[in-house]
Amino acid sequence: MRNINVALSALAMAALAACSSGPPVPDWKMNAQSSIERYEAAYLNGQTLVEQTEFQRARSQVGGTGKIDLVARVELLRCATRVASLVFEDCTGFDALRADASAADRAYAAYLAGTPQAADIALLPEAQRGVAGAGSDTAAADAVAAIKDPLSQLVAAGVLLRASRATPALLDTAVATASDQGWRRPLLAWLGVQRLRAEQAGDAQEAGRIARRMAIVGQPPAP
Numbered sequence: 001m002r003n004i005n006v007a008l009s010a011l012a013m014a015a016l017a018a019c020s021s022g023p024p025v026p027d028w029k030m031n032a033q034s035s036i037e038r039y040e041a042a043y044l045n046g047q048t049l050v051e052q053t054e055f056q057r058a059r060s061q062v063g064g065t066g067k068i069d070l071v072a073r074v075e076l077l078r079c080a081t082r083v084a085s086l087v088f089e090d091c092t093g094f095d096a097l098r099a100d101a102s103a104a105d106r107a108y109a110a111y112l113a114g115t116p117q118a119a120d121i122a123l124l125p126e127a128q129r130g131v132a133g134a135g136s137d138t139a140a141a142d143a144v145a146a147i148k149d150p151l152s153q154l155v156a157a158g159v160l161l162r163a164s165r166a167t168p169a170l171l172d173t174a175v176a177t178a179s180d181q182g183w184r185r186p187l188l189a190w191l192g193v194q195r196l197r198a199e200q201a202g203d204a205q206e207a208g209r210i211a212r213r214m215a216i217v218g219q220p221p222a223p
Contacts, residue, residue: 032061036077040151043081044183068100076105076112083112084154086189088162112155114163127152131160141170150177154186161193171197187217 035058042050055078062070075093082089094101094109101109107120111132116124121132127147134140140160147153157174160166171194178187191214198207 028061028064032058032074035061036074039078040081044085044151044181044185046185068097069102069105072097072101072105076101076109079109079112080155081151083158083162084151085186086158086161086193088158111159114159125152128156128159131156137165137167138169140165141167141173144170145173150181150183153177154183157190166193168197184217188214191217 035054039051039054039058042048042054055074059071059074062074072094075097076091079091079094091109091112094105098106098109104123107116107123108125108128110116110120111124111128116132121129124132127149130143130146131140134143137160144153144156144160147156154174154177157166157170157177160170171190174190175187175194178190191210195207195210195214198204198210
């Protein structure tokens with residue numbers, strides 16, 4: 001599972017466990033894992049109806065356990081995928097369950113909001129610690145570029161942009177990653193930031209080039 005999947009910290013081994021000689025994996029774990037994977041793919045590709053349906057399925061499967069901390073993690077996952085696509089909004093689903101969330105999950109929520117405390121860094125997913133602890137914007141951009149998992153990388157980049165710490169190199173990294181994965185939603189968002197900066201710099205030629213690229217990405221996918 002991806003490092004971003006804080007929501008699946010208790011579920012991530014479900015597929016492997018299913019192939020072992022241990023006890024059967026409960027259906028809810030397998031179903032939740034599958035729905036979360038489909039949710040992520042649909043959200044990143046701009047398939048709104050599918051992502052809404054799959055998220056609710058995942059939340060329902062986890063909710064059936066009565067484990068509020070796991071439901072909180074599923075909500076946190078949704079917030080993280082939005083940050084990766086530069087949708088900066090309150091994480092209301094997680095906030096409603098914050099009292100029953102773990103310290104690590106509360107630290108991650110603060111990180112996503114761009115308000116982490118120094119004590120939170122050690123509690124973050126490993127892929128995000130170097131970014132959160134970077135002393136300069138350049139060092140933070142380098143830390144993002146070093147993240148191997150594409151979605152984790154985009155989340156980290158989104159956190160930096162939200163905190164007004166995005167360098168041109170960071171934007172290049174985010175655009176390249178979203179493009180390589182074919183993820184329409186974050187690609188359009190990051191290209192939009194690049195175009196705005198080109199316009200603000202008075203570079204009409206570059207802004208036009210980015211706009212043409214956005215027009216291609218924004219075309220509806222083939223059925």
